[in-house]
Amino acid sequence: VKKKAGAYARQADRIAQAAVLGAGIMGGGIAYQSASKGTPILMKDIQADAVELGLKEARKLFGKQIERNKLTVEQMAERLSNIRPTLSYGDFDGVDLVVEAVVENPKVKGGVLAEVEAEVSEDTIVASNTSTISISRLAEHLKRPEQFCGMHFFNPVHRMPLVEVIRGEKTADAAVAATVAYAQAMGKTPIVVNDCPGFLVNRVLFPYFGGFSLLVEQGVDFQRIDKVMETFGWPMGPAYLLDVVGMDTAVHAQAVMAEGFPERMAREGKTAIELMFDNDRLGQKNAKGFYAYE
Numbered sequence: 001v002k003k004k005a006g007a008y009a010r011q012a013d014r015i016a017q018a019a020v021l022g023a024g025i026m027g028g029g030i031a032y033q034s035a036s037k038g039t040p041i042l043m044k045d046i047q048a049d050a051v052e053l054g055l056k057e058a059r060k061l062f063g064k065q066i067e068r069n070k071l072t073v074e075q076m077a078e079r080l081s082n083i084r085p086t087l088s089y090g091d092f093d094g095v096d097l098v099v100e101a102v103v104e105n106p107k108v109k110g111g112v113l114a115e116v117e118a119e120v121s122e123d124t125i126v127a128s129n130t131s132t133i134s135i136s137r138l139a140e141h142l143k144r145p146e147q148f149c150g151m152h153f154f155n156p157v158h159r160m161p162l163v164e165v166i167r168g169e170k171t172a173d174a175a176v177a178a179t180v181a182y183a184q185a186m187g188k189t190p191i192v193v194n195d196c197p198g199f200l201v202n203r204v205l206f207p208y209f210g211g212f213s214l215l216v217e218q219g220v221d222f223q224r225i226d227k228v229m230e231t232f233g234w235p236m237g238p239a240y241l242l243d244v245v246g247m248d249t250a251v252h253a254q255a256v257m258a259e260g261f262p263e264r265m266a267r268e269g270k271t272a273i274e275l276m277f278d279n280d281r282l283g284q285k286n287a288k289g290f291y292a293y294e
């Protein structure tokens with residue numbers, strides 16, 4: 001056992017360079033968090049605009065810390081320099097751990113995971129920030145499933161302490177240990193969970209969104225539901241939370257959950273959340289969701 005623990009520590013110690021695929025809400029947040037806690041990170045997207053937006057968000061968050069006198073301008077410059085934006089896989093061969101954070105679509109994720117695996121070295125850990133898709137299922141796209149696991153952050157990344165580390169059927173213990181250590185280095189609280197659609201948190205959250213959606217479809221005012229849940233003691237209600245999550249992400253995740261748990265999650269007809277998505281009301285990301293944003 002001792003020998004094993006030593007091996008874990010060696011592997012865990014070596015997350016000296018990270019990378020994130022996707023510079024959206026989550027990818028940008030992961031890059032910020034890693035950079036702010038001192039682990040350099042490459043941030044890759046396929047769109048220059050997205051990379052710009054991810055960097056802008058990071059600058060904004062560092063700026064807030066300066067306002068609160070928690071950071072100097074020099075420290076901000078140093079931490080920002082830990083984020084290296086890119087549109088290509090150049091330099092990925094020196095990466096110890098990659099977090100995939102592209103759209104919640106099994107096909108797109110499968111393609112991106114296979115693509116990045118070919119660019120990194122053999123002992124690089126590849127992790128997915130998927131909200132719902134089974135890790136063992138995504139692993140089918142990979143040649144080295146033992147080096148693959150889930151690393152599920154919550155939104156907004158800089159504020160939410162929890163990270164689910166998901167062990168797929170073939171994930172090696174060393175990959176889990178290194179991912180746990182990286183989450184801790186980022187100042188987060190990791191929990192290791194077994195694999196299934198939605199893992200732990202979203203198995204609770206998505207039925208809740210489903211219940212909210214049914215009420216709205218029955219004509220209950222969403223603002224009243226939010227108010228009631230806030231009065232109940234939750235920091236925000238489901239409509240506001242859906243705006244934060246993004247309607248596109250919620251719709252994709254809902255489909256994965258319905259496929260995984262048809263008896264609990266499948267629905268006839270469109271849900272209120274799908275109707276929002278169809279009407280391009282994506283939430284905070286395009287400034288219109290259940291609520292309107294500046």
Ligand code: NAD
Pocket residue numbers: 021022023024025026027044045046047050101102103104105108112129130131132152153154155244245246249253285
């Ligand atoms: P998003 O739409 O904000 O960002 C996705 C980004 O991926 C976009 O910038 C897009 O250009 C980029 N992308 C698409 N294909 C790519 C490719 N081939 N290579 C590199 N980049 C590519 O989405 P998001 O909300 O950040 O979600 C990303 C992932 O994180 C999803 O799997 C989602 O389920 C998960 N997640 C989301 C939340 C949330 O609250 N939004 C919470 C936890 C986990």
